[in-house]
Amino acid sequence: MSNVLKNKDDVGHILVQVQDDLRQLKNNLVRLTVQENGEVLDIQSHADDYLKTIINQFLTLPCIEEPEKKPAPLPYETIPNTRPLRCQIPGPSPGEKHKSAFIMRLVVTGPALGSFTAAGLPKHLHPKPPPECRDINAGLLASAADLSSVQTPVQPKAVHVLQREDSGQNESEKASKLKMDVSRDGMALGRSATESPASRTSNMTVISKYPVTIVEGQIGPDDPDYCRFKKQYCLYWGAMVEALDQLQRMLLDFAVPLARVCGEQLAACVQRGELDWRDGRGRCTHVEKLLSVLENRDEVWDLMCQPGQRYKGIEGHQAAAVCIQTCWRRYSARTAYLLQLRPKWAARIIAMSPLKHAKLGHLKNSLQASRLCQLENYRIRAESLAANWKHIISAKRTIIHVPSLGYSQHQRLSLRGFDVLQNTQMGRLCDIRDENVKVIYVSPVHLGEDVLQYYTCLLGLQTAIELGDASAPESHCAKRFTIFMPEALENFSTRNMCLALLLKYSPRTLQRIKNLIQRKQAYMIGGVTHIDDLAVADELEVPLMGTEPAVAQLYSTKSGGRRIFSSAGVDMPPGKWDIYTLEQVSLARLMTEHMEVQRWLFKIDSEVGGRGMAYCDVCHLKCHPWAQQEFSRHGPEQWRTSQSQESVMIMFLEEVSHLLPSYAHPANMSCYIFLDTLSLLSISFHRWSDSVTCLTVDLLVEPGGDVRMLSCGDQLRGPSGLEGVGCTVPQTSICPDVLHSICTCVGQACQQRYIMGHISLDLVTFLHPSNLEQQVWAIDLDLGYSNQLAMTQLMLTMTRGTLDCRTSKLEVPSPVRDVKSSLRNARVKTKAQTSVTNRFAVMCTRLLHTNLSLVYYSTFFLMCKAQGIGYDVKARQGTVFALHDSRDRRSLGMLTISEDLQGALLTFARNLSIIHQEISAPNMQGTNNFRDLIKDTEKVLGMTIQNQTTSQEEKEITAPESKQLSSHKPHRSTPN
Structure with a gap:
């Protein structure tokens, strides 16, 4: 061969x-x-x-x-900066x-x-x-x-x-x-x-038997290694030459100085046909396959991937010029295309705008028609509810409680823990103490088994409380309430949406409620009325016992409340409302007309819950001593007609602009005063008087037209003194007849403005320093179900008593004891008149403590039991808690009941102190309002003891005519 x-x-x-x-x-x-x-x-x-x-x-x-x-x-072509060019490479003869x-x-x-x-x-x-x-x-x-x-x-x-x-x-x-x-x-x-x-790849480390060296993209034809390789694979040398040709071209384009070819690997690739695919110009597109036959593949690849390496090889300047021209032409073509596309885009937008406008208008009209239909249905059902109200409250009925806070969007987004804030009224479940009532409660938070079991056991104590026996079996009334949690809670957990809107987007929950109230007498009680409450009531086809959303939005503001007080003829603190511009403030004129006022309050018109309030004392004015002398010289009666009033107002005008920026203090640092929604109010705070007391009265304007007082209590104030966090029930600050007269006037004024349902009235009382007569001012009005009313329902359920606001007494009957009769007969009321005793209660709707989240409810109740915190079913006094949620557990409500007010206050303060010590450490006190409440409770307790001592002395000295005034002397010293 x-x-x-x-x-x-x-x-x-x-x-x-x-x-x-x-x-x-x-x-x-x-x-x-x-x-x-x-x-x-x-x-x-x-x-x-x-x-x-x-x-x-x-x-x-x-x-x-x-x-x-x-x-x-x-x-x-995918290698960075590559453009293969043909060059002269020696081939076979x-x-x-x-x-x-x-x-x-x-x-x-x-x-x-x-x-x-x-x-x-x-x-x-x-x-x-x-x-x-x-x-x-x-x-x-x-x-x-x-x-x-x-x-x-x-x-x-x-x-x-x-x-x-x-x-x-x-x-x-x-x-x-x-x-x-x-x-x-x-x-x-x-x-x-x-x-x-x-x-x-692993064999690349083995020394090739037939290596071929490519230097500067060229193979020496007389190279001994090349000749041996050519002699070894002469039978299919044509395919080998073509592969080497492509490899040399690529190495020339990228200016690779040295490459070592493994002859055996190249022959194997040629035999398998891996290098036979070519593009339309006859070039091999298998860059990876070509590089795989090199012994120094990694070095060659790293060199080829360096930026600009393609332009260092043969005809690199031409390749760079082509690349630059390509980019510029692409940019120019893209720019021209966008310019040509812009008129088409504008024409399409113009053509689509009428269609979108028409669709939006149709949607608005449809939504408006739907809301008008819901409003008409609300009015029709309200008329039917008013006509049949007396029959409804005496028959079996189902009450649907939706504690929704229909605030505006910016208010809801600024409130922290808005979902828990809506669930502070779980005392609504206590409506089942009436045997004819079934309650459906919609919860705005997810309630765990611990909370559900707690309320089931709590409401199941009705038989034990009635008999005065803690060993009595669980009452059947616990089966007359149902708690629903809308499925939309999972989808809108961070949106701070009101509960009515969440229920509106929960069709399964709505359908379950429909099934429960089918062919039954039912009505719905909301919270702060919103347009979505009408939608939910219309979906459930039940009447809503509440005010229309537009009317509620108009009169739930500070200015709206003062308009109602003005029409009712009740006393109000001096001030001005409906302020929409800075020029309408005229604080200097108000200060001049009311020289006896020592502190002025500024309130944002639409804020609620003690938010958006600030105060400023007039004693910081330099001309204030001189103005007081002028006022004292003329007297209160002649001051209104005196010419000195104009000179005092001019002096006030010069200093008021510097007074507010320096001495105005926000009551809550998380809120700010906006001038476009500002409503200026005032309240007199006399340095020589320590008898200012605030109280809250819950009224029900019934659909039938009657006005009932459901709850009344003296407020426990927060650290700012402008926010109520609790109350003592019943109230002891105002004569019950005077209080009933004021509430009746306000209720009738509300009824004339088509306000229906639950309203909450805030009053302030103090003794005038000149004549020591009691003054009562109406300062605020809230439309909706209040937290105080929910805690009052819980109190009445745990005591089986009645709160008579006409006499300001909480009467609790003695336990029913009938050993001979059976348990079923014991539930029936006897005709014999039972003795009653008076009780006093201290309730706080929101106790806040961040360390409470570290303790589970089961551990918390064991801790309270070990410290003697509990409720005595037989004596109908003690401590009851209201749980709000199962996740955060940072807030809860507490109710203490005792035979006298001092005992209730002492129990309340003691419980707060014990709980704070148990869940806190010296280096981890947590954020809480326990200490402020303890201080305020101790202050109220001291004033109560002083009032009782003074009352006993006056009974021995003064005439019977003065006893009535002293018995209703306010016991609070915290200003509003």
Whole structure:
């Protein structure tokens, strides 16, 4: 075979040599014997027949199935800053190409080679021999089992093996050597063709047997390594030259100084056809495959990925210019396209605007029509409720409590813990103390099993409280209340949405409520009325016992309340309301007209709960002593007509502009005063008087037209003195008749303005320093169900008593004791008149302490039990808690009941002190209002003891006419 390689152009000599080699191989195979089933096969005869059959057949190449298309790897153009260019690289001579093609055709299409490769080709590619040759083929396949790994095209070493080496060797040695060489070379080719990319990567560290070095993108044609590589793979050198050509072009483009090619890896890739895919311009797009044949692949790749490396290679300046021009043309085309697109966009917007406007107008009209329909339905049901009210309150009914705070959006977003704030009225559940009432309570927070179980046990004590026996079985009235939690709580947990809106977006909860109230007498009680309350009531088809949202929004402001007080004819503190501009304030004129006022209050008109308030003392004015002298010289009666009033007002005008920025103090630092919603009020705070008391009265303007007082109590103030956080029930500051007269007038004024439902009235009382007469001023009006009323319902449930606001007494009947009668008969009221006792209660609607969240309710109640904090069912006095939520647990309500006011105040202060000590540490006090409440309670307790002492002394000295005034002397000293 070596002679064939030396004489490249002697084609006839090549054919003769190949035939001689094939004949020698045939002779070797003839001497092989194959035993099958104990018989010896004649290989020679079968071989002659097989060769004759093959020679006489038309040899055709089998069809090649199209391989499965795989995702193309990283193309040549995706490398940063790449632009492949064609360069002159030396290639094979025409003679070499002709020789390679001729040898490949000879190896593939030769007749003798067809019989040789029959054992190595797949079954579906084998030419089927005639039936008489199948036995011969079976024998050949069995004898040449080790030759099955030989693949086409044949390696050059396999051709050398077929050469006649030494004529002196015997035939058996030649055959065995031929078999071993062919098997070894075939297995090597098989491993090269089937190894995975991972194994090829690991083999890159092995020194190549046929390396090729590319320096500056060129291969030296006389390089010994290159010549050995060319000689080794001469049979398919055309494909090898094309792959090297592509690799050289890429290395030239990126100015790679040195690259080392692994010859075996390149040959394997060429044989597998991995480098045959080309683009339309004949370039190889397999950059990754090209780089995989390099021994220093990582170094070359890092160099190619450097910014600007493409422009350092051949024709780099031209590539950079093309890149710049491409970017600029792309930018110019994009800009022109956007300019052309802008008129189209504008035309589309103009065309869509009328459609959107029409759709929005249709939506607004539909929403407005829906709300008008809901309002009409509300009015119709309100008329029906008013007509049948007396029958409804005496029959079985279902009350749907929705404690929703329908504040404006900016108010709701500024309130922290708004969901818990809406749930401070769980005392509404206590309406079930009436046997004809069933309660459906909608909770604005998720209530856990601990809270639900607590209220179930608490309301189940009705029988035990009535009998005065703690061992009595649980009352059946606990089954007459249901608590729902809207499913929209999970979707709008951070939106501070009012409960009515959440219930509106909870169709499953609405449907469950409908099922419960079907064919039953029911009505709905909300909180602060909102437009969504009408939607919920209309969906449930029940009347809403509350005020229309527009009317409630008008009269729930500070200015709206003063308009009602003015029409009711009750006394109010001097001041001005409905202020919308800074020029309307005229504080200097108010200070001049009311020289006796020492402190002025500023209130934001729409704020609630003691928010948005500030105060300023007039004593900081430099001209105030002189103004007081002028006022004292003329007297209160002549001061209004005195000319000195104008000179005092001029002096006030000069100093008021500097007074407010320096000496005005916000009551709550988290709120600010907005001049566009400012309502200026005032209240007299006399330095020589320590008898100012605030109280709250809850009224019910019934649909039938009557006005009832449901609760009345003296307020416990917060640290600012302007916010009520609790109360003592019943009130002891005002004569009950005077209080009833004021409440009746205010209730009738509300009824004339179509205000219906629950309202809360705030009053202030003090003794005038000049004549020591009691003064009562109405200062605020809230439309809605109050926290004080909810705690009062809880108090009445735990005592089984009645609160008579006409006499300001909380009367508790004695426990029913009838041993002979059964438990069922014990629940029936006897005709015998039972004795009653008076009780006093101290209630706080919101006790705030951040450390409460660290203690579970079960642990909290065990702690209270260990410290003696609890409720005595037999004596109907003690402490009861109102739980608000299961998650944060930072707030709760507390109610203490005792036989006298001093005992209730002492129990309240003691409980606060014990709880604070138990849940706090010296280095972790937490944010709370416990200490402020303890101080205020102690102050009230001191004033109560002083009033009782003074009252006893006056009874012994003064006449009966003065006893009435002293008995109703206010006991508070905290100003509003």
